[in-house]
Amino acid sequence: MINTLSLCAMKTLDQILKIKATVLYILGQMPEGVDYIHLFKMMYFAQQNHLVTYGIPLMEDTFKARKHGPVPELTYKILRAAEKGESLEQEEMLSFKNALKVGSKEGHQVVTALESYDPEELSASDIKVLDACISKFRDIKAFDLSSLSHGDKAWKKANKNSERTGENTTIPLYDIAEAGGASPAMLKVIKERQWIEHQLS
Secondary structure (H helix, E strand, C coil): CCCHHHHHCCCCHHHHHHHHHHHHHHHHHCCCCEEHHHHHHHHHHHHHHHHHHHCCCCCCCCEEEECCEEEEHHHHHHHHHHHHCCCCCCHHHHHHHHCEEEEEECCEEEEEECCCCCHHHCCHHHHHHHHHHHHHHCCCCHHHHHHHHHCCHHHHHHHHHHHHHCCCEECCHHHHHHHCCCCHHHHHHHHHHHHHHHHHC
16 A cells, blocks of 8 residues: 555645646546656646746646656656555545546556546636647657657756756756746745745745
């Protein structure tokens, strides 16, 4: 059985529900199924665009620098649990896992949604950013999409540290926004917001 405490890793119930809604929204727009690379990159670039435009993250999943690009930590662990048919004790984590189906298609793991997203979890700005990313990236081949994320300065910076330490490095929100071209004023807002959240944690 998976250690559900490590799965949650400082995530609140509200944060988990928002991540779940984000994933289900993307999958709902692509009912034929989405491979991991497309899902993860859409989540990453949607996160980046939301930070650049509004100064706040779209959702609170933590992106790690892995070999093939940024990977949302909580989402990936949920998918792995669904893939292996492993049980989760915590209700909201089990609900997230049970909303997904993982299969194989042309040598890739493909995930489909078994339920619709909760519209109360996503704002108009969330949906606007997600729609733009889905439209932009859905038809790009997985290999090309992975290469695209490798050009991201935030991933490059974190990946260098991962290669040095041998551990997957978290990509900071500030770096994600900066790599996306956020203005100095927006970067200042993000930095101040992160400082306040750190003080309150």
